[in-house]
Amino acid sequence: MAGRDPLVSWNQGGIKATLIDFVIRVQQVGGPDFVPPAERIAVFDNDGTLWCEFPLQVQVFFTLDEVGRMARHDPKLLEKPAFKALLAGDLKKLASLPKREVLEPAFAVHAGMTVDEFQKTVADWLQSAKHPKLGRLFASNAYQPQRELLDYLRSNGFKTFIVTGGGIDFVRVVSERLYGIPPEQVVGSSVKTQFENHGERPRIRKLPELRSFDDRDEKAVNIDLHIGRRPILAFGNSDGDLTMLRYTLAGPGARLGLILHHDDAEREFAYDRDFKLSVLKDGLDHAADYGIGLVSMKNDWNRVFA
Amino acid sequence: MAGRDPLVSWNQGGIKATLIDFVIRVQQVGGPDFVPPAERIAVFDNDGTLWCEFPLQVQVFFTLDEVGRMARHDPKLLEKPAFKALLAGDLKKLASLPKREVLEPAFAVHAGMTVDEFQKTVADWLQSAKHPKLGRLFASNAYQPQRELLDYLRSNGFKTFIVTGGGIDFVRVVSERLYGIPPEQVVGSSVKTQFENHGERPRIRKLPELRSFDDRDEKAVNIDLHIGRRPILAFGNSDGDLTMLRYTLAGPGARLGLILHHDDAEREFAYDRDFKLSVLKDGLDHAADYGIGLVSMKNDWNRVFA
Numbered sequence: 208m209a210g211r212d213p214l215v216s217w218n219q220g221g222i223k224a225t226l227i228d229f230v231i232r233v234q235q236v237g238g239p240d241f242v243p244p245a246e247r248i249a250v251f252d253n254d255g256t257l258w259c260e261f262p263l264q265v266q267v268f269f270t271l272d273e274v275g276r277m278a279r280h281d282p283k284l285l286e287k288p289a290f291k292a293l294l295a296g297d298l299k300k301l302a303s304l305p306k307r308e309v310l311e312p313a314f315a316v317h318a319g320m321t322v323d324e325f326q327k328t329v330a331d332w333l334q335s336a337k338h339p340k341l342g343r344l345f346a347s348n349a350y351q352p353q354r355e356l357l358d359y360l361r362s363n364g365f366k367t368f369i370v371t372g373g374g375i376d377f378v379r380v381v382s383e384r385l386y387g388i389p390p391e392q393v394v395g396s397s398v399k400t401q402f403e404n405h406g407e408r409p410r411i412r413k414l415p416e417l418r419s420f421d422d423r424d425e426k427a428v429n430i431d432l433h434i435g436r437r438p439i440l441a442f443g444n445s446d447g448d449l450t451m452l453r454y455t456l457a458g459p460g461a462r463l464g465l466i467l468h469h470d471d472a473e474r475e476f477a478y479d480r481d482f483k484l485s486v487l488k489d490g491l492d493h494a495a496d497y498g499i500g501l502v503s504m505k506n507d508w509n510r511v512f513a
Numbered sequence: 514m515a516g517r518d519p520l521v522s523w524n525q526g527g528i529k530a531t532l533i534d535f536v537i538r539v540q541q542v543g544g545p546d547f548v549p550p551a552e553r554i555a556v557f558d559n560d561g562t563l564w565c566e567f568p569l570q571v572q573v574f575f576t577l578d579e580v581g582r583m584a585r586h587d588p589k590l591l592e593k594p595a596f597k598a599l600l601a602g603d604l605k606k607l608a609s610l611p612k613r614e615v616l617e618p619a620f621a622v623h624a625g626m627t628v629d630e631f632q633k634t635v636a637d638w639l640q641s642a643k644h645p646k647l648g649r650l651f652a653s654n655a656y657q658p659q660r661e662l663l664d665y666l667r668s669n670g671f672k673t674f675i676v677t678g679g680g681i682d683f684v685r686v687v688s689e690r691l692y693g694i695p696p697e698q699v700v701g702s703s704v705k706t707q708f709e710n711h712g713e714r715p716r717i718r719k720l721p722e723l724r725s726f727d728d729r730d731e732k733a734v735n736i737d738l739h740i741g742r743r744p745i746l747a748f749g750n751s752d753g754d755l756t757m758l759r760y761t762l763a764g765p766g767a768r769l770g771l772i773l774h775h776d777d778a779e780r781e782f783a784y785d786r787d788f789k790l791s792v793l794k795d796g797l798d799h800a801a802d803y804g805i806g807l808v809s810m811k812n813d814w815n816r817v818f819a
Binding site for chain 2: 248366368376383389392397400401402404408409411418425427428431432434435436450453454
């Protein structure tokens with residue numbers, strides 16, 4: 208029986224029952240909660256929701272390793288606290304800064320590269336870069352229960368999207384392989400870009416200016432821009448996901464909003480309201496008021512990684 | 514036999530043969546031109562490529578009808594030549610202005626509305642608004658051969674996108690019904706928006722500031738932002754589509770780029786280098802140099818509208 212369970216890494220009852228019930232209801236033609244397949248849009252945050260983000264987001268680890276290139280490219284960068292901390296490898300300092308301050312430089316440092324060049328650099332780095340504490344390749348730090356959930360949703364007519372505070376070009380390198388999500392279904396932070404056509408093959412170049420920091424309200428704005436439809440399911444793990452969750456839940460008909468709570472110091476990490484880089488405070492205190500379900504990594508998942 | 518032809522409105526030979534050959538080649542597993550389904554991205558301009566844009570784009574006709582609302586909303590708008598012409602209903606003057614000048618006001622005039630409100634206004638208008646010369650509903654002015662082509666591509670594993678200079682919220686109202694293209698596969702011009710959550714149901718509101726005018730180089734930039742992959746097929750009808758076409762054609766492997774030439778004064782319209790609102794000059798003079806195929810509405814299509 209377990210071999211046929213599409214959500215085998217989820218413990219019976221609780222959230223798993225809620226998920227299955229929701230997926231069954233939206234498919235009941237003629238039922239009160241039926242949703243046509245085209246409108247079965249599910250959005251997932253990435254860092255801390257689909258893969259490990261502690262003690263730093265994967266893209267920040269990447270930036271740490273790229274720090275030499277950054278400093279050569281633009282010495283002015285060193286004036287910013289996040290860059291100083293990055294250059295000093297000061298993880299403690301980094302973890303004490305707001306998410307935007309730490310991620311924004313990470314988006315800016317590859318200005319001047321083409322998108323293709325940047326993505327090759329990321330792909331090469333991911334071949335061997337390991338999480339300092341878990342000892343696993345970053346590229347294998349996707350949560351197994353979430354991969355099962357994404358597959359389960361898709362096999363029931365859902366279209367799955369990532370809506371991440373991370374860089375859109377960065378996440379697109381791994382989204383298809385790790386989550387079965389193609390690049391056109393990845394929404395994320397981005398820098399401005401320009402088209403170039405002088406001499407060689409036309410290409411897109413990254414500029415040193417932020418286009419969108421895809422966090423909090425901006426997640427709803429970018430869902431509207433990229434998807435053009437209100438999702439019916441949203442899954443996040445921090446206060447940065449609350450707008451996306453509440454935007455999702457406020458539509459008519461069947462809706463589901465979930466927050467993953469990192470309460471599993473044994474198999475992964477335990478953190479929430481004190482983790483500056485991805486605070487979960489408002490969401491933890493008011494999940495019930497907002498109609499959001501809290502998922503306990505410790506209790507709802509029988510396995511974390513594959 | 515004709516009943517089984519997926520491209521029945523295309524005349525035999527020429528472009529039709531090129532299209533079928535291309536679609537067969539990219540599916541030949543192990544062949545030199547094989548493209549995995551996930552990479553079979555096809556992008557289509559909308560105005561003048563998928564539906565009629567002459568003598569004015571549908572969205573400009575819509576704006577003409579909305580002109581009273583515009584003037585009440587922001588009297589300063591009247592200082593701009595395109596608005597003056599719009600308010601005077603001066604079609605000749607409008608057609609003499611550059612596309613951006615005429616479309617930009619059309620994007621700005623619905624600032625202050627939510628996206629939902631705007632789309633309801635568009636949907637209501639499309640119920641009865643008719644093309645002044647063709648006498649048909651705008652909503653039935655999609656080109657039948659292109660609808661067949663979109664279906665044909667999708668049934669062969671392609672994912673079809675619209676990449677339009679028109680407003681993304683406007684085109685999304687009709688894209689699914691006219692072309693089978695869901696909103697998340699529509700890329701277009703847009704104004705900035707903001708998320709609102711005071712009191713009522715959270716929603717997205719349009720602001721009076723352009724976010725992106727999706728024409729020329731910006732089409733390639735937005736393809737990278739929204740799709741994240743270089744298309745293998747692009748279809749346009751004006752110089753505004755040349756960057757998208759050349760970006761598409763410059764990738765490795767099998768590629769196809771096409772321009773629809775409006776040379777059919779009898780069934781639709783004949784225009785190209787003198788039509789300011791959607792000039793085709795560089796594309797007409799240099800199609801062969803760029804490796805772009807010219808499609809003749811008159812000769813390649815045996816039917817224009819359904």
